[in-house]
Amino acid sequence: MQTASPPRKPRLAAIEYIRGISMMGVIGIHIGSQYIMNPAANIHLVALFETFTRFSVPIFFFISAFGLFYNLNLNEPFNFWKFTKRRLKTVLIPYLAWSLFYLYHDGLLYGVDFPDPLHLLSILFFGNAKYQLYFMVILLWFYLLMPLWIAMVRRLTIPRLGWLLALQIAFDYWSSFSTSFNIYVYGLPDDSILKPFLLYRLNYWVLHYFFIFLLGGYLSVHSARFMEFMKSHLHGLTCFFFFTLGGLMTYYYEKIYFDGYTALEAINTAHQLCPWGILYTIAASLFFFAVFTYQSYPQSWNSLLHILGKHSYFAYLAHPLFITYIGLWLQNTGHLMTAPVVIAFYFATLLLSILAAIACRQLGTYVPIINKLTIGVYPKK
Known part of the structure; x- marks a missing residue:
């Protein structure tokens, strides 16, 4: 006699809402990269686009892991093939489709030939077809290493998490700031x-x-x-969030005002892999999860958060397209990248990305291959 499988846990709206917030942050980072080209860029607005949003990429790894483990029974054998097959359909196929799309699109737009097979393999391995696609490569590696993560999570305790955090800070600091290592890398022959x-x-x-x-x-x-x-420490998590945000912002301003860094140099130092950035990511993950779980904001926001979260995947993958064409339009019409222009640039990119996502999602109900290739969604059997 087969035992009934345990009931699935309740759906967590917080995961969907954080996806939307993460997507908005990523767009902010990429819009900020356009704005910072202005020599007279406002350093405070740069901080908003480029430093405040630095939790956006790593927080997605947090919610991805949370979703993967949420209904996973660690006491049962892990079906790696079934897991991998499903994840490859939802991530690998859209990754390849969008990579090829951007290679063809940018080739036509900028007059660049399509890469030869060996170069193409290199581009796909590293996620270099477009600047946002590298994230999907890392995510695929996380999926392929799932048996390792399961084994580690089984053995995790709070003290062990503390040791792992110390190792994370040390490793990221070495990778980002080790002078000898970076001199070695850039000194290698091309x-x-x-x-x-x-x-x-x-x-x-x-x-x-x-x-x-x-x-x-x-x-x-x-x-x-x-x-x-979260319920009993919501105030403390809020304080932790603003404390780490303040630490990261202080680090950014310190580099500008005391060390003579340019805004570009400052954001390339005060990022998500510096010690303050790691702490800020942790704080943001806990803070947003708590806020969205216990709804400490107007309920009317939920509809908008749902739309942003539901269509965040497509918007994340497609937004460079709108950045490109809005940027070209601004350039051709002689608009300088001032603060009001770049703020409008951000909201136009966000709006067009979401509208494109909604339109393609609807079209994909009639032409399923569109949703399969763009966001890895398949018709329900």
């Missing part, structure tokens, strides 16, 4: 086989984000205690 593997290490080394992923898995497995903790 035809060196090793150079791209080290130069693009952020594109596929999961070690840069292993702690936030494991934290998401651990809290998911202990979700009941996590929910109680």
Whole structure:
């Protein structure tokens, strides 16, 4: 006689809402990259676009792990083939489709030939077809290493998480700020086989984000205690969020006002892999999860948060297209990248990305291959 499988846990709207917030942050980072080209860019607005949003990529690893472990029974054998097959359909196929699309599109737009097979393999391995696609490469590596994460989450305790956090800070600091290591990497000959593997290490080394992923898995497995903790410590989590945000912002301004950095140099230092950035990511993950779980904001916002979250995947993948064409329009019409223009640029990109996502999602109900290729969604059987 077969035993009935345990009931699925209740759906968590917080995961969907954080996806939307993460997508908005990523668009902000990429719009900020356009704005910072202005020599007279307002450093405070740069901080808003480029520093405040630095939780956006790593927080997605947190919620991805939380979702993966949420209904996973650690006491049962893990079906790696079934898991991998499903994840490859939802991530690998859209990744390849969007990569080929951008290679063809940018080739036509900028008059660049399509890469030869060997170069194409390199582009796809490192996620270099477009600047946002590297994230999907790291996510695929996280999926392929799922048996390792399961084994680690089974053995995790709060003290062990503390040790892992210390290791994460040390590793990211070495990777980002070690002068000798970076001199070695950039000193390698351009035809060196090793150079791209080290130069693009952020594109596929999961070690840069292993702690936030494991934290998401651990809290998911202990979700009941996590929910109680958030409910009783909402004020403390809010303070932790603003404290770490203040620390990261202070680090950014310190580099500008005391060390003479340019705004570009400052944001390339005060990022998500610096110690303050890692703490800020953790704080943002806990803060937004608590806020969205216990709804400490007007309920009317939920409809908008649902739309942003539901269509965040497509918007994340498609937004560089709108950045490109809005940017070209601004350039051709002689608009300077001033603060009001760049703010309008951001909201126009966000709006068009979401509208395109809604339109393609609707079209995909009639032409299923559209949803399969763009967001890995398949018709329900």
